[in-house]
Amino acid sequence: xxxxxxxxxxxxxxxxxxxxxxxxxxxxxxxxxxxxxxxxxxxxxxxxxxxxxxxxxxxxxxxxxxxxxxxxxxxxxxxxxxxxxxxxxxxxxxxxxxxxxxxxxxxxxxxxxxxxxxxxxxxxxxxxxxxxxxxxxxxxxxxxxxxxxxxxxxxxxxxxxxxxxxxxxxxxxxxxxxxxxxxxxxxxxxxxxxxxxxxxxxxxxxxxxxxxxxxxxxxxxxxxxxxxxxxxxxxxxxxxxxxxxxxxxxxxxxxxxxxxxxxxxxxxxxxxxxxxxxxxxxxxxxxxxx
Amino acid sequence: xxxxxxxxxxxxxxxxxxxxxxxxxxxxxxxxxxxxxxxxxxxxxxxxxxxxxxxxxxxxxxxxxxxxxxxxxxxxxxxxxxxxxxxxxxxxxxxxxxxxxxxxxxxxxxxxxxxxxxxxxxxxxxxxxxxxxxxxxxxxxxxxxxxxxxxxxxxxxxxxxxxxxxxxxxxxxxxxxxxxxxxxxxxxxxxxxxxxxxxxxxxxxxxxxxxxxxxxxxxxxxxxxxxxxxxxxxxxxxxxxxxxxxxxxxxxxxxxxxxxxxxxxxxxxxxxxxxxxx
Amino acid sequence: xxxxxxxxxxxxxxxxxxxxxxxxxxxxxxxxxxxxxxxxxxxxxxxxxxxxxxxxxxxxxxxxxxxxxxxxxxxxxxxxxxxxxxxxxxxxxxxxxxxxxxxxxxxxxxxxxxxxxxxxxxxxxxxxxxxxxxxxxxxxxxxxxxxxxxxxxxxxxxxxxxxxxxxxxxxxxxxxxxxxxxxxxxxxxxxxxxxxxxxxxxxxxxxxxxxxxxxxxxxxxxxxxxxxxxxxxxxxxxxxxxxxxxxxxxxxxxxxxxxxxxxxxxxxxxxxxxxxxxxxxx
Numbered sequence: 001x002x003x004x005x006x007x008x009x010x011x012x013x014x015x016x017x018x019x020x021x022x023x024x025x026x027x028x029x030x031x032x033x034x035x036x037x038x039x040x041x042x043x044x045x046x047x048x049x050x051x052x053x054x055x056x057x058x059x060x061x062x063x064x065x066x067x068x069x070x071x072x073x074x075x076x077x078x079x080x081x082x083x084x085x086x087x088x089x090x091x092x093x094x095x096x097x098x099x100x101x102x103x104x105x106x107x108x109x110x111x112x113x114x115x116x117x118x119x120x121x122x123x124x125x126x127x128x129x130x131x132x133x134x135x136x137x138x139x140x141x142x143x144x145x146x147x148x149x150x151x152x153x154x155x156x157x158x159x160x161x162x163x164x165x166x167x168x169x170x171x172x173x174x175x176x177x178x179x180x181x182x183x184x185x186x187x188x189x190x191x192x193x194x195x196x197x198x199x200x201x202x203x204x205x206x207x208x209x210x211x212x213x214x215x216x217x218x219x220x221x222x223x224x225x226x227x228x229x230x231x232x233x234x235x236x237x238x239x240x241x242x243x244x245x246x247x248x249x250x251x252x253x254x255x256x257x258x259x260x261x262x263x264x265x266x267x268x269x270x271x272x273x274x275x276x277x278x279x280x281x282x283x284x285x286x287x288x289x290x
Numbered sequence: 291x292x293x294x295x296x297x298x299x300x301x302x303x304x305x306x307x308x309x310x311x312x313x314x315x316x317x318x319x320x321x322x323x324x325x326x327x328x329x330x331x332x333x334x335x336x337x338x339x340x341x342x343x344x345x346x347x348x349x350x351x352x353x354x355x356x357x358x359x360x361x362x363x364x365x366x367x368x369x370x371x372x373x374x375x376x377x378x379x380x381x382x383x384x385x386x387x388x389x390x391x392x393x394x395x396x397x398x399x400x401x402x403x404x405x406x407x408x409x410x411x412x413x414x415x416x417x418x419x420x421x422x423x424x425x426x427x428x429x430x431x432x433x434x435x436x437x438x439x440x441x442x443x444x445x446x447x448x449x450x451x452x453x454x455x456x457x458x459x460x461x462x463x464x465x466x467x468x469x470x471x472x473x474x475x476x477x478x479x480x481x482x483x484x485x486x487x488x489x490x491x492x493x494x495x496x497x498x499x500x501x502x503x504x505x506x507x508x509x510x511x512x513x514x515x516x517x518x519x520x521x522x523x524x525x526x527x528x529x530x531x532x533x534x535x536x537x538x539x540x541x542x543x544x545x546x547x548x549x550x551x552x553x554x555x556x557x558x559x560x561x562x563x564x565x566x567x568x
Numbered sequence: 569x570x571x572x573x574x575x576x577x578x579x580x581x582x583x584x585x586x587x588x589x590x591x592x593x594x595x596x597x598x599x600x601x602x603x604x605x606x607x608x609x610x611x612x613x614x615x616x617x618x619x620x621x622x623x624x625x626x627x628x629x630x631x632x633x634x635x636x637x638x639x640x641x642x643x644x645x646x647x648x649x650x651x652x653x654x655x656x657x658x659x660x661x662x663x664x665x666x667x668x669x670x671x672x673x674x675x676x677x678x679x680x681x682x683x684x685x686x687x688x689x690x691x692x693x694x695x696x697x698x699x700x701x702x703x704x705x706x707x708x709x710x711x712x713x714x715x716x717x718x719x720x721x722x723x724x725x726x727x728x729x730x731x732x733x734x735x736x737x738x739x740x741x742x743x744x745x746x747x748x749x750x751x752x753x754x755x756x757x758x759x760x761x762x763x764x765x766x767x768x769x770x771x772x773x774x775x776x777x778x779x780x781x782x783x784x785x786x787x788x789x790x791x792x793x794x795x796x797x798x799x800x801x802x803x804x805x806x807x808x809x810x811x812x813x814x815x816x817x818x819x820x821x822x823x824x825x826x827x828x829x830x831x832x833x834x835x836x837x838x839x840x841x842x843x844x845x846x847x848x849x850x
Contacts, residue, residue: 054755086755087755095753095756095778097778110757111756111757145781160756176489178330180530183530251554257558271536278537285568287565370797377793379786382790387704391809394809395794398806400804404807404808428737429741443797
């Protein structure tokens with residue numbers, strides 16, 4: 001499903017002394033198949049934007065199309081849309097509620113696929129839990145509250161992907177995880193991306209994470225999209241990002257210094273590619289490991 | 291002087307002592323040191339922190355803070371006055387709806403006279419750069435600002451040790467930077483002993499010493515640069531190198547003579563040097 | 569600097585009333601309510617209204633804002649007043665206006681209704697001005713200070729105040745959290761908007777359980793944080809915030825004493841509320 005936003009505008013608490021403009025004319029297209037990163041400060045409008053994508057926030061200004069769904073249309077089938085656009089909130093483990101892991105994961109199915117048989121439900125839950133790397137037989141009857149922090153997050157994600165959404169949106173999915181947890185989570189997202197899940201959208205503060213994982217990204221600032229493109233294009237504009245008070249990946253920082261010294265490194269800013277390009281440069285300069 | 295001393299400390303969250311969270315930790319932290327504690331979730335980092343200020347008491351072994359045994363209940367108050375602690379969630383540590391009232395909470399608890407409390411609030415808010423928010427409400431502040439208020443709340447007790455239990459984990463990069471700046475300044479300028487528990491490898495680089503915990507034990511202990519130079523060992527504890535160190539290692543493995551680097555700046559310098567010589 | 573605790577009804581402004589000691593304001597409101605109930609005729613209530621207008625002007629809160637706060641309870645006032653209209657019987661046959669079976673409406677009932685409605689209205693206005701000009705935090709401080717004498721009978725004044733303060737602190741946090749959980753469950757297809765009462769109550773379980781779990785987690789964290797900051801109850805504790813009684817408070821109390829004296833005076837010289845009936849009926 002292609003996502004097209006045009007002139008998207010949204011104000012919190014309109015007509016009150018606390019009114020604040022969260023989105024101010026956002027134009028953004030996310031093509032099917034992209035692994036899309038959304039970058040920006042807290043309060044830049046990025047969370048408000050993603051909550052528009054499955055109509056958790058109703059459109060009040062501008063237009064938004066997600067696949068064949070026109071979100072400006074009052075008759076739009078919002079429930080159906082939500083089953084196709086999955087949303088994992090920040091710290092999703094805080095939304096677990098059921099007595100057992102199995103029931104919690106099945107919650108979305110019960111809501112979206114009314115009338116699904118018990119066997120089908122169990123099969124879908126099993127598949128979702130296995131996708132996130134949990135042992136169905138071991139965890140299905142456990143209370144979600146007795147699991148470890150990392151396991152809880154996996155269960156919560158399973159509860160969203162159980163309906164196999166075509167678009168999966170995750171708000172700071174790796175927040176609070178240890179390095180191993182982060183790596184595993186990103187591996188998980190790549191493993192489902194390209195299958196039934198066509199498009200992944202992650203909101204992240206971690207520029208290195210964006211550089212390493214995303215095919216495309218957009219930078220939000222003050223409710224507007226100020227940059228959009230491939231990570232290599234965005235991080236090549238390091239000065240502008242820094243001017244916005246945002247971080248840049250370690251590789252971009254390094255490339256910036258090298259450029260100032262007259263060494264241009266044409267890289268996509270992933271660590272491996274950066275190392276390769278630096279080596280190529282070194283060999284060109286006459287270096288050899290002989 | 292030794293600020294903190296662990297002697298073969300064991301601790302378990304279970305009554306029967308099984309599944310120990312700490313399994314025989316011996317450790318000594320000098321006054322004025324800046325120590326980063328690394329390790330994956332469940333490695334015992336937070337337990338270690340809570341044992342220092344007597345929020346937890348060891349099952350066996352001994353924890354001493356400036357020579358005071360944490361298992362001695364009469365010393366609990368004195369130990370907590372000396373070892374302040376900032377927690378992970380910025381929302382769950384403030385008791386009052388106005389910044390200055392919250393900072394006053396600690397001094398009030400230990401019976402500091404009113405005029406003196408005012409001075410301590412001034413000192414603490416200045417130290418974290420939040421004086422202008424004195425009359426604000428925490429609910430309106432950013433995550434980084436809230437954590438700085440939490441640090442001020444601890445500073446107002448005038449502790450000698452500051453423990454930060456994953457206090458940057460829930461912050462955005464800007465918030466993390468704010469908190470790290472404050473912590474580094476406290477250590478450098480005020481000689482505060484800092485114990486920083488974190489998942490962020492780059493934060494550990496700012497410390498004098500890094501300790502790696504794994505399954506309730508201290509498995510690595512040394513200068514951060516030393517620890518990150520032992521990358522294979524780190525990997526067995528499921529920790530990753532800071533990205534700059536990772537790139538540096540890749541280059542070295544391919545035969546490029548780059549000196550060890552841990553930050554982007556160091557890496558850039560190293561690469562330039564190597565390119566010039568090539 | 570303006571205090572930006574704009575939680576609840578608080579209307580931020582710099583004014584005579586805003587700057588008063590919360591203790592004085594609480595005492596004033598209580599005395600104000602006494603004055604309302606002392607008044608036995610319309611002149612007395614008129615004096616109360618004049619006083620109220622003066623206070624609103626001094627508080628620099630727009631009249632519209634004050635009235636808006638009363639709007640919510642207006643229904644209640646009207647409802648109580650109408651009930652009174654039908655169930656108040658007159659002693660005098662002459663004063664009956666309308667009668668149907670056992671329901672009668674008399675001049676007395678109408679007067680009584682108006683009087684009651686006016687009293688309730690003034691009561692709500694008085695307390696509204698208190699909450700409009702005083703932050704919940706300083707209200708808590710005021711209540712704690714006023715209750716201090718109860719410490720002698722071992723009433724846990726400090727604990728109560730601390731509980732109130734923490735509750736105030738966590739209301740915005742838990743409100744945010746509730747909204748977030750609702751959004752998360754909606755994203756999983758939860759429906760909170762349709763169905764009957766039971767279905768809707770059931771639909772709230774996926775919101776209430778996580779909220780409760782989170783509240784307990786927060787309470788545990790907060791307990792640790794308080795312990796770490798040397799909390800050990802009221803014993804040996806000092807207090808940073810000092811409430812100060814100033815000339816404003818004295819002036820306020822004097823004005824109110826004047827009002828009460830005036831009301832009593834009007835009571836003595838101008839008879840009861842029903843005297844006005846004489847203007848309409850012989």
